[in-house]
Amino acid sequence: MIDLAMKKWWTIMTDENRRIVRRKEKSVKELAEGILDNNRALLAQAITLIESNASKHFEKGQNLINEILPQTGKSVRIGITGVPGAGKSTFIEAFGSYLCDHGHRVAVLAVDPSSSLSGGSILGDKTRMDQLSRNPQAFVRPSPASGTLGGVARKTRETILLCEAAGYDVIIVETVGVGQSEVAVRSMVDVFLLLALTGAGDELQGMKKGIMELVDILIINKADGDNEQKALKAKEEYSKILHFLTPVTKGWESKALTCSALLGKGIEEAWKTIDHFVATTQKVGSFSERRNIQRKDWFYALIKDELETAFFSDEIVKGHLPKLERQVIEGNVPASLGARKIFDLYATQKRRIGHDQSY
Amino acid sequence: MIDLAMKKWWTIMTDENRRIVRRKEKSVKELAEGILDNNRALLAQAITLIESNASKHFEKGQNLINEILPQTGKSVRIGITGVPGAGKSTFIEAFGSYLCDHGHRVAVLAVDPSSSLSGGSILGDKTRMDQLSRNPQAFVRPSPASGTLGGVARKTRETILLCEAAGYDVIIVETVGVGQSEVAVRSMVDVFLLLALTGAGDELQGMKKGIMELVDILIINKADGDNEQKALKAKEEYSKILHFLTPVTKGWESKALTCSALLGKGIEEAWKTIDHFVATTQKVGSFSERRNIQRKDWFYALIKDELETAFFSDEIVKGHLPKLERQVIEGNVPASLGARKIFDLYATQKRRIGHDQSY
Numbered sequence: 127m128i129d130l131a132m133k134k135w136w137t138i139m140t141d142e143n144r145r146i147v148r149r150k151e152k153s154v155k156e157l158a159e160g161i162l163d164n165n166r167a168l169l170a171q172a173i174t175l176i177e178s179n180a181s182k183h184f185e186k187g188q189n190l191i192n193e194i195l196p197q198t199g200k201s202v203r204i205g206i207t208g209v210p211g212a213g214k215s216t217f218i219e220a221f222g223s224y225l226c227d228h229g230h231r232v233a234v235l236a237v238d239p240s241s242s243l244s245g246g247s248i249l250g251d252k253t254r255m256d257q258l259s260r261n262p263q264a265f266v267r268p269s270p271a272s273g274t275l276g277g278v279a280r281k282t283r284e285t286i287l288l289c290e291a292a293g294y295d296v297i298i299v300e301t302v303g304v305g306q307s308e309v310a311v312r313s314m315v316d317v318f319l320l321l322a323l324t325g326a327g328d329e330l331q332g333m334k335k336g337i338m339e340l341v342d343i344l345i346i347n348k349a350d351g352d353n354e355q356k357a358l359k360a361k362e363e364y365s366k367i368l369h370f371l372t373p374v375t376k377g378w379e380s381k382a383l384t385c386s387a388l389l390g391k392g393i394e395e396a397w398k399t400i401d402h403f404v405a406t407t408q409k410v411g412s413f414s415e416r417r418n419i420q421r422k423d424w425f426y427a428l429i430k431d432e433l434e435t436a437f438f439s440d441e442i443v444k445g446h447l448p449k450l451e452r453q454v455i456e457g458n459v460p461a462s463l464g465a466r467k468i469f470d471l472y473a474t475q476k477r478r479i480g481h482d483q484s485y
Numbered sequence: 486m487i488d489l490a491m492k493k494w495w496t497i498m499t500d501e502n503r504r505i506v507r508r509k510e511k512s513v514k515e516l517a518e519g520i521l522d523n524n525r526a527l528l529a530q531a532i533t534l535i536e537s538n539a540s541k542h543f544e545k546g547q548n549l550i551n552e553i554l555p556q557t558g559k560s561v562r563i564g565i566t567g568v569p570g571a572g573k574s575t576f577i578e579a580f581g582s583y584l585c586d587h588g589h590r591v592a593v594l595a596v597d598p599s600s601s602l603s604g605g606s607i608l609g610d611k612t613r614m615d616q617l618s619r620n621p622q623a624f625v626r627p628s629p630a631s632g633t634l635g636g637v638a639r640k641t642r643e644t645i646l647l648c649e650a651a652g653y654d655v656i657i658v659e660t661v662g663v664g665q666s667e668v669a670v671r672s673m674v675d676v677f678l679l680l681a682l683t684g685a686g687d688e689l690q691g692m693k694k695g696i697m698e699l700v701d702i703l704i705i706n707k708a709d710g711d712n713e714q715k716a717l718k719a720k721e722e723y724s725k726i727l728h729f730l731t732p733v734t735k736g737w738e739s740k741a742l743t744c745s746a747l748l749g750k751g752i753e754e755a756w757k758t759i760d761h762f763v764a765t766t767q768k769v770g771s772f773s774e775r776r777n778i779q780r781k782d783w784f785y786a787l788i789k790d791e792l793e794t795a796f797f798s799d800e801i802v803k804g805h806l807p808k809l810e811r812q813v814i815e816g817n818v819p820a821s822l823g824a825r826k827i828f829d830l831y832a833t834q835k836r837r838i839g840h841d842q843s844y
Contacts, residue, residue, distance in 0.1 A: 473795070
């Protein structure tokens with residue numbers, strides 16, 4: 127009877143639920159050892175832990191990060207964005223495969239804050255990077271599907287650390303370029319690539335504002351067939367524009383290249399340019415300086431997150447804020463006074479809670 | 486004897502100190518009445534109160550704002566920025582004088598977060614707008630000289646309210662365009678003007694990035710003499726560029742004009758365009774919509790300020806933060822864990838203080 131009930135129960139379960147039942151929850155130690163051992167299943171499980179929004183998983187995730195921290199940082203972190211249709215997936219597939227063939231181990235991550243709304247856009251469909259996903263030297267992971275950019279960014283930053291501990295020495299972080307996602311990715315990588323197409327003049331108008339200022343290396347893709355001459359011309363035009371901009375990386379003048387991801391042309395040059403970028407910036411010190419600043423900025427951004435989360439999830443604040451906000455918007459209460467008022471309510475109540483908890 | 490001592494003491498005092506001694510501190514009621522009466526001396530005194538960094542002045546300043554709030558909002562708030570050398574002072578002098586001659590009352594404020602460092606740049610030297618400063622229909626006030634952009638912006642926002650209560654119906658807020666100051670000014674005005682020079686192609690390169698996206702009206706100054714034809718050509722070029730950008734104001738397509746502030750040419754057209762802007766945006770509703778959003782955004786920015794100020798001035802936080810920051814930067818403590826740790830120290834201590842204060 128029991129077996130029959132079990133069987134029936136098993137049959138009506140979804141595939142997803144079955145996977146959860148099958149998977150025993152690993153300890154921090156088991157996960158850390160698995161990651162250092164390059165156990166892909168445990169790496170994936172650790173990333174799922176980091177991506178969890180459950181507060182009970184936060185501490186465990188942080189303990190894991192703390193555990194593997196000494197084994198992190200030894201990779202080149204590459205950010206990639208591109209205008210729509212520039213062929214990001216094809217480029218990453220060709221570029222990643224080239225690196226795997228040359229002894230590297232490549233992890234491909236993504237920051238796509240829109241994926242939770244649209245139901246997954248970039249990398250949601252792994253088959254887009256079919257060849258690379260099946261390469262034993264590569265690890266392809268879709269964007270964490272969680273609301274805010276800040277949340278997605280935190281998860282991706284910590285996933286970079288996990289992948290580094292697992293021995294991946296090239297980490298590629300792709301972004302679709304929704305909202306501020308490029309700025310978020312720029313703040314977690316060493317070098318930032320923009321994939322563009324020919325026709326700099328026209329294309330520039332469609333290009334996202336401010337994007338050229340974030341770029342270390344601009345690559346004009348689809349430099350093949352009839353398009354090759356146009357691509358070379360575009361490269362010159364872009365070079366001129368880049369020359370006018372203040373370089374985003376100290377000691378490095380942003381460069382324009384061409385490639386054909388489809389034919390595998392220019393892929394080696396792209397890697398050599400990145401290699402040259404790393405060597406140059408390590409020499410002048412801006413490589414480690416940037417990483418230090420990134421860690422510092424991230425630390426302070428997280429502190430502010432903590433402060434705001436505590437404040438805006440507070441019951442007293444939630445009770446008074448809507449009315450006060452309305453009064454400020456309607457111009458009946460000055461903004462400064464309103465802000466001071468709600469903050470005082472919050473601070474006073476915190477002290478009252480302290481009193482209640484002490485006795 | 487006493488008289489002699491007083492006389493000696495008076496002699497060695499600076500002019501500034503003498504002014505402070507002479508000036509009796511007014512009550513909120515006196516200040517509010519003085520402002521509504523358009524008493525320039527009391528308006529200036531009220532602005533000084535708002536600009537004070539002393540915490541004892543904060544409450545008084547807020548009570549004053551609260552008092553005059555029903556009399557605010559009835560002006561056109563105009564932001565003006567410009568490339569260096571575009572002739573902002575000359576333009577504001579000519580423009581402001583034109584408005585005064587046509588029955589308006591004009592207040593000129595400034596946002597210059599650099600002035601506290603450099604010892605005052607824009608408007609610090611009032612003689613730059615000599616004619617306008619002496620016009621009884623105009624009120625020219627230099628930028629508050631206080632460190633951060635956030636602080637300067639708060640003071641300028643509240644000064645706008647005071648000036649409106651005093652009956653100024655056109656408020657001009659000038660910015661030098663240091664750092665994010667244009668974004669700050671854009672967020673407190675109804676219409677944003679950019680003063681530019683001829684030679685759009687070359688000039689654009691030198692123009693601050695992202696500035697064109699904030700602009701409702703672009704004015705090419707110095708359209709006089711040999712320069713007039715070039716200015717008209719530049720106007721066409723800029724118009725084309727503006728046409729490509731997403732308009733910053735719903736219902737308004739950003740426009741390019743020419744003027745010669747020196748000869749007073751194009752000043753009337755500039756005002757008529759602003760007038761048309763106001764009428765158009767009031768009709769489609771984006772005028773009041775923007776003001777509502779500005780009040781809301783400001784309210785939340787101030788709440789975050791309160792939270793951060795309380796946190797970063799906390800003794801426990803100040804005691805632990807430097808070491809923790811170093812550990813995070815050096816990569817020895819994960820940023821998330823570090824942020825959680827310092828936040829927990831802060832929150833626990835707040836509860837302890839609550840307990841101490843309760844008993």
